[in-house]
Amino acid sequence: DTAVSQTPKYLVTQMGNDKSIKCEQNLGHDTMYWYKQDSKKFLKIMFSYNNKELIINETVPNRFSPKSPDKAHLNLHINSLELGDSAVYFCASSPWDSTYEQYFGPGTRLTVT
Amino acid sequence: EDQVTQSPEALRLQEGESSSLNCSYTVSGLRGLFWYRQDPGKGPEFLFTLYSAGEEKEKERLKATLTKKESFLHITAPKPEDSATYLCAVQLRRSYGKLTFGQGTILTVHP
Numbered sequence: 001d002t003a004v005s006q007t008p009k010y011l012v013t014q015m016g017n018d019k020s021i022k023c024e025q026n027l028g029h030d031t032m033y034w035y036k037q038d039s040k041k042f043l044k045i046m047f048s049y050n051n052k053e054l055i056i057n058e059t060v061p062n063r064f065s066p067k068s069p070d071k072a073h074l075n076l077h078i079n080s081l082e083l084g085d086s087a088v089y090f091c092a093s094s095p096w097d098s099t100y101e102q103y104f105g106p107g108t109r110l111t112v113t
Numbered sequence: 114e115d116q117v118t119q120s121p122e123a124l125r126l127q128e129g130e131s132s133s134l135n136c137s138y139t140v141s142g143l144r145g146l147f148w149y150r151q152d153p154g155k156g157p158e159f160l161f162t163l164y165s166a167g168e169e170k171e172k173e174r175l176k177a178t179l180t181k182k183e184s185f186l187h188i189t190a191p192k193p194e195d196s197a198t199y200l201c202a203v204q205l206r207r208s209y210g211k212l213t214f215g216q217g218t219i220l221t222v223h224p
Contacts, residue, residue, distance in 0.1 A: 042214070045213075090157075
């Protein structure tokens with residue numbers, strides 16, 4: 001199936017650990033995104049890559065580092081996890097010329113204890 | 114500061130009871146306004162694009178409209194399967210690719 005997929009779906013870890021979330025899209029899109037959705041359901045953009053180049057970098061702690069090995073993949077690495085990092089993280093992709101029509105993955109629920 | 118505010122936060126309807134959701138925005142240089150639907154445990158799903166005041170888009174029981182300050186999502190004769198969170202987002206001319214979302218309206222349609 002064509003889609004945006006993320007792994008893992010659930011991630012439970014302790015404060016101070018380092019973790020990664022992987023994202024892959026097979027829609028042939030040039031642009032990929034990471035969003036954070038907090039407990040109040042507010043969806044906020046973190047990063048965006050176009051063809052492996054970083055184009056959006058919101059005010060996000062340096063502990064968060066995106067990596068795009070190719071235009072179909074965008075991974076998110078988080079160092080020294082904190083309680084406030086607990087949220088659902090969504091990956092999305094879009095064509096470069098239709099960036100409003102974003103296709104979202106199923107989300108990764110991160111719980112930091 | 115750019116703001117997108119949705120109301121109400123939650124809306125409960127009986128099946129067949131039509132209503133509207135509101136998205137008001139205070140931004141400069143609007144490129145477009147977009148509606149998404151999010152089901153529990155899933156990512157948002159794109160519904161509509163609106164670019165200019167007066168524009169309307171329809172899809173099944175949903176109709177989205179846009180004015181210079183707000184957008185409405187009208188739901189006509191809703192069914193239980195329309196239950197979801199509806200998210201409004203804006204894109205600014207100066208921030209290509211970036212969507213700024215409202216907090217969403219949780220719609221519950223009872224049979």
